[in-house]
C-alpha cells in the first residue's frame with residue numbers, strides 16, 4: 677500500500693498527489709512513468725512522473741479527472757492509501773548534453789514537462805519554458821516553473837492570461853528572434869506535439885515528444901501501446917514514451933486513442949461515481 681502524503685487541487689479538474697514510494701523515488705528519472713491501481717477492482721492507469729523527492733522517498737504525479745479511474749483516485753484523501761504504485765517504467769528522457777532547450781507543455785502536459793525542465797536546469801542548461809493553456813482559470817505550475825527555468829512564457833488560447841495564441845505561435849517567434857535551441861521538448865495534446873514538430877522541422881531542431889497511447893501492462897507484453905515512429909512499430913511503454921517528434925505518425929496515434937471514446941461516454945453517462953460527482957458527493 678502506498679500513502680498519499682500530500683494532495684493539492686491545482687484547478688477544478690487537476691489534482692497533484694505526492695506518494696510515499698521510496699523504491700520508485702530512488703530510481704525514477706524525467707520521462708518515466710508509474711502504473712497506479714487504486715484498489716483491487718481498479719484499472720491499471722499509467723501516469724508520467726511530475727517530480728521526485730529522493731530524500732523523502734516520494735514521487736509526485738498530477739492527473740486530470742477525465743474517467744472512472746481518475747475519479748476514483750480523486751476520492752483518495754491525504755493520509756489514505758492506494759493499492760499499487762509500480763515503477764519507474766519506460767525509458768528516461770535522453771537530453772544528450774543539450775545546452776539551450778525550449779520545453780513546451782500544453783495543458784495537463786505541463787505536469788510532465790516540468791520534470792524535464794527541472795532536470796535540464798539542474799544540469800546547467802539554459803531552459804526556456806512555453807506553457808500553454810486554454811484560459812487563465814486553468815493555468816497550473818506557474819510559480820514552480822519560475823524557480824527552475826530562465827524564461828517562462830505563458831500562452832492562453834483566448835488571451836485571458838499571458839500571450840494570446842498557441843504554444844506554436846510563441847515557439848516560432850522565439851526561433852525567429854534568434855534563439856538557437858539545440859533541443860525542443862513538447863508534451864501535451866497530440867495535435868500540439870504534431871504542430872510543434874512541424875514548427876521545428878524546417879529549422880532542423882531536435883524535438884522530443886512524450887506519447888500517451890492506451891497502455892495495459894506497461895511492460896511490452898500486450899502491444900496495446902504500439903505507435904509508428906519512422907515507419908517502424910514501437911511500444912511506447914518500453915521504447916518510449918519519448919520519441920523523435922519528426923518521425924511520429926500522429927494521425928494513427930489519434931485514431932487509436934479514440935478507440936474507447938464511445939465506452940468512455942457510456943461510462944460517463946451511467947457510472948455511479950460520475951453521478952455522485954455531479955451532485956457533489958465524491959469528497
Ligand code: NAD
Pocket residue numbers: 724781782783784785786788808809810831832833841842843844863864865866867868871872886887888
Ligand atoms: P488543451 O487542449 O487545453 O491544449 C493545451 C495547449 O496546447 C493549448 O493551449 C495550445 O497552446 C496547445 N495546442 C493545442 N492544440 C494545438 C494545435 N492544434 N496546435 C498548436 N498548439 C496546440 O490541453 P489539455 O486539455 O490540457 O490536454 C489534454 C490532452 O493532453 C489529453 O488528450 C491528454 O491525453 C493529453 N496529455 C498528454 C500527455 C502526454 O504525455 N503527451 C500528458 C498529459 C495530457
Ligand code: FES
Pocket residue numbers: 890891892893894895896897898899900901902911912913914
Ligand atoms: Fe502493453 Fe506497452 S502497454 S506493450
